[in-house]
Amino acid sequence: MKSLQGHPRLSLLSFLTGSSHFVKHLQFTSWPDHGTPASVDGFIKYVRYVRKSHLTGPMLVHCSAGVGRTGVFLCVDVVFCAIEKNFPFNIKNIVTQMREQRYGMIQTKEQYFFCYKVVLEVLQKILTLD
Numbered sequence: 001m002k003s004l005q006g007h008p009r010l011s012l013l014s015f016l017t018g019s020s021h022f023v024k025h026l027q028f029t030s031w032p033d034h035g036t037p038a039s040v041d042g043f044i045k046y047v048r049y050v051r052k053s054h055l056t057g058p059m060l061v062h063c064s065a066g067v068g069r070t071g072v073f074l075c076v077d078v079v080f081c082a083i084e085k086n087f088p089f090n091i092k093n094i095v096t097q098m099r100e101q102r103y104g105m106i107q108t109k110e111q112y113f114f115c116y117k118v119v120l121e122v123l124q125k126i127l128t129l130d
Helices: 040-053 068-084 091-101 109-129
Strands: 009-013 020-024
Touching: 040 068, 040 109, 068 091, 068 109, 091 109
Parallel strands: none
Antiparallel strands: 009 020
């Protein structure tokens, strides 16, 4: 995982309204296109960091095509939300719903399995805390 510290913080100014908005740019640079991160733990740390860094307003998540790595991140984020609220979840259904909104979300079976690996790791860590 790279670039967690010192991420750029940009200010956007609307010339029409005079309003400004801050944008924090976070980037996971060690994730190959059509592949998965080398470390489940590193990805979990990154997702938690993004979630902690994002307190208000919309979040924009995007990779090169906007479906593979983006889909994995979004699926894991949805599951993290469900876990935090003690809601039931079904990864297959989450991916199906995402694909109804954007064709091709999560491009490869490796990316799909990676979602399960991440969730399994998080749940195992929760169980060891109890």
